[in-house]
Amino acid sequence: MGVIGWSGSGKTTLLEFLVGRLAGEGVRVNVIKHSHHDIVLEPPHKDSARMRTAGAAEVMIASPYRTAIMRELRGIEEPPLAEHLQRLSPADLTLVEGYKWEPLPKLEVYRPEVGKPPVYPDDPHIVAVASSAPAPDALAPHVAWLDLDDPDGVLDWMKTYLGLAEKKAKVG
Numbered sequence: 486m487g488v489i490g491w492s493g494s495g496k497t498t499l500l501e502f503l504v505g506r507l508a509g510e511g512v513r514v515n516v517i518k519h520s521h522h523d524i525v526l527e528p529p530h531k532d533s534a535r536m537r538t539a540g541a542a543e544v545m546i547a548s549p550y551r552t553a554i555m556r557e558l559r560g561i562e563e564p565p566l567a568e569h570l571q572r573l574s575p576a577d578l579t580l581v582e583g584y585k586w587e588p589l590p591k592l593e594v595y596r597p598e599v600g601k602p603p604v605y606p607d608d609p610h611i612v613a614v615a616s617s618a619p620a621p622d623a624l625a626p627h628v629a630w631l632d633l634d635d636p637d638g639v640l641d642w643m644k645t646y647l648g649l650a651e652k653k654a655k656v657g
Contacts (some may be wrong), residue, residue: 486647487581487610490594491601495633496582499594499615502636503643507578512649515576517569519583526555578647592643594633612646615639 490496500516507514527534533544533555543556554572558564566584573579581589588610595603595616605611605628613629620630629646631639644650 486578486643487584487587487589487591488594489583489585489591489604489611490596491599493599494594494596494601496594499633499636499639500580500582503640504580506640507644507649512578513576515573515579517566517573517579517581517584519581526553578649590646592631592639596633613642 488496488500504514504516527546529535529538533546536544537555537557541557542559543554546553546555566581566587566589570579581587585591585604585608591608591611593603593605593608593611593614595605595614595618597616597618603614605614605625611628613631615631615633617633624630629642631642633639641650
């Protein structure tokens with residue numbers, strides 16, 4: 486499921502809550518976060534950065550606590566979301582922050598006070614909107630309107646929509 490919205494709308498805050506609660510309930514959750522910025526994950530003097538700078542296509546950093554793969558694109562086109570999804574370990578759910586253009590079910594985080602227009606009227610893949618505003622009168626019938634200030638309600642909707650409520654009920 487995708488989670489989209491303008492910068493400053495509260496996507497990361499909502500995702501952090503959802504991931505924390507779902508993981509706490511035993512749901513294995515992966516997250517892909519898209520960024521338009523040049524990502525710096527390591528200081529330039531560290532060994533892994535030095536190997537990338539020297540020309541390595543990919544560098545894996547591995548420890549008893551975590552692993553990370555840094556892949557240098559070196560001018561080639563950014564890989565599609567599908568390629569990134571294939572690289573992830575199996576999970577019960579993968580949440581995707583960003584990738585507004587992808588044709589996947591999406592939850593839009595919308596705050597009118599950010600000063601940007603909503604995306605849901607023009608994107609048929611948006612199945613829910615978590616907002617600080619009341620639902621508009623002309624809301625499409627397939628779009629759920631959720632209260633952004635009630636993250637537990639957003640979580641309940643997501644679990645129901647994705648069938649996670651039934652799965653966890655069977656396990657527990």
